[in-house]
Amino acid sequence: MHSHSLILILFSLSFLTALATSDKRYDLDGNGTPDLCTTNSGGTASCLLSNGSWTTFETSAYHSGMLAISTKATAAATSSAKHASPQATGILPDPATFKRDNGTKWSIKYVGNLAFTDTLQAKRLEGDKCRSGKLGNKVIWNCGDMECKGGWTVCGFSMGPAFYGTSSVMTVNTTGISLVQANDFIKPWSGDPKPVSPQTAFGMDTSNVAVINSTHGVAYAWEIWRGASDGSFGNRGNAVVSVTLGAQKPIATRRGPLLTGPHALALGMLAILRDGDFIYTYSIGGPSGIIIGRVKASDAVFSASEYAFLKAGSESTWVTPGTIPNATTTAYGMTTSNSGGKFSCNVYGSVFFNAYLNRYVIICTAFEHFTNMYISSTPWGPWSAEYGLLNGWGVGYGSMAHPEYSTDGGKTFHFSQGPDSVFNVFKVSFDF
Structure with missing residues (x-):
């Protein structure tokens, strides 16, 4: 054996031994075997996962099995809360009657702008979009590009921060945060290729958070390269x-x-x-304008081969293609009674x-001017015409x-919308 090979082996063994003895107290996947980890500055640690990648996390948030997604939050738990309807259940009329009923049977009211707390509110944090979801007892707000009025020099820039909510739909908790990038949410993986000229930076377009169980949720991101002087980007x-x-x-x-x-x-x-045993994904595309997929609410979310998609024109036929379809596919899609069989959804929304x-x-x-609503008795449709x-x-x-x-069983709900400035908040009230 060459001497330099022996030195390398001894160095590797000593390095792994140091990791194992000094920081071998984290068991992220919950398999009973401590992971190889190293403690960083700033209250974080990095651990080597079984797939050969490293992950970094806040040590204050550690608990055994924190990265092992399970299905212990069962369909029964989500269904019992879902169907706890108030005694008087509203039945919407057809869309034309609904339009005439505005102001009598239902109303929509602008109730102000979304606020933040502490320094970021004083510096007028604003941006792209802010979604919300709930995990455990926490409401999670995760947003698009965010900076303070006046540009990135005021409070920094984040391509997608996340915060906790407060008790009010009108206020997001940003107390103690001076630079918005301190709350960056979905980030590039350490093994993702770096941007190539003329692109200079990553971008992350993110979904809302859906619950897996009381301690774990899931979210999706569309990663891009961006930053070119001509405004172009690369998917x-x-x-x-x-x-x-x-x-x-x-x-x-x-x-x-x-x-x-x-x-x-x-x-x-x-x-x-999240509904029943599944995570449902709603994506722009297909013949009708929206493609729905579903996957078991478990570690299956990390495997492209586990996703099934509703066949175009069908109300109940799910196909598992073994991969995620191309954006141009016409094989999958939900149905709507809307004119021409197409949804009027051009950009982000909520389900x-x-x-x-x-x-x-x-x-x-649609077209950044029309906010529409569709209803269905199942997560996949068929869906009504637009309201x-x-x-x-x-x-x-x-x-x-x-x-x-919503505290009244859904008789009222709020939604917010941007873009690239303050977030207007609206309250919708039903009385059918």
Whole structure:
């Protein structure tokens, strides 16, 4: 054996031994065997996962098995809460009658702008879009590009921060945060290729967070390269993260490489939803304008081969293609009674169950001026024709519902929308 090979082996053994003896107290996957970890500055640690990748997390948020997603939060738990309807269940009329009933049987009201707390509110934090979801007892707000009024020099810049909510739908908790990038949420994986000229930076377009169990959630991101002087960007593909609750902020952990390449459908960019045993992904595409996929609410979310998609034109036929379809596919899609069989959803939105209506609801925006609603008795449809909620307000983008704050079984709910400035908040009230 050559001497330099022996030195390398001895160095490797000593390095691993040092890791094993000094920091071998974390068991992230919950398999009973401590992981090889090293403690960093700033209250974080990095551990080597079984797939050969490293992950970094806040040590204050550690618990055994924090990256092992299980299905212990059963369908019964989600279904019992979902169907706890108030005694008077509303039944919507047809869309034309609904339009005439505005102001009598239902109403929509602008109730102010989304506020933040402490320094970031004083410096007027604003940005792209802010979604909400709930994990355990925490409401998670995760947003798009964010900076303070006046530009990135005021309070920094984040391509997608996440925060905890407060008791009010009108206020997000940013206390103690001076630079918004301190709360970056979904980040590039250590093995992701770095941007190539003329691109200079990563971008992450993120879904809302959906619950897996009381301690774990899941979220999706569409990763891009950007920063070129001509405004161009390069698609990279889908990322999936495990979401846990840190002491001060939500933590998103990549489990490895991108789920897909750059030509795949951008999973969950309209919205994602946990219902029963499944995570449902709603993505822009297909003959009707929205493609729905589903995957078991478990570690299956990290495997592209586990996803099934609703066949185009079908109300119940699910196909498991073994991979995530291309963005140009015409093989999959939900159905709607809308004119021409197409949804009027051009950009982001929300999907949630409304107990008062006893229906699943889609809210989305068309052409940045029209906020529409669709209803269905199942998460996959068939969906109604569109109900117009808001138009003539001006530019509206990324209509994000916040049903976590509904206290009357869904007779009222709020949604917010941007873009690139303050977030206007609207209250929808039903009395059918």
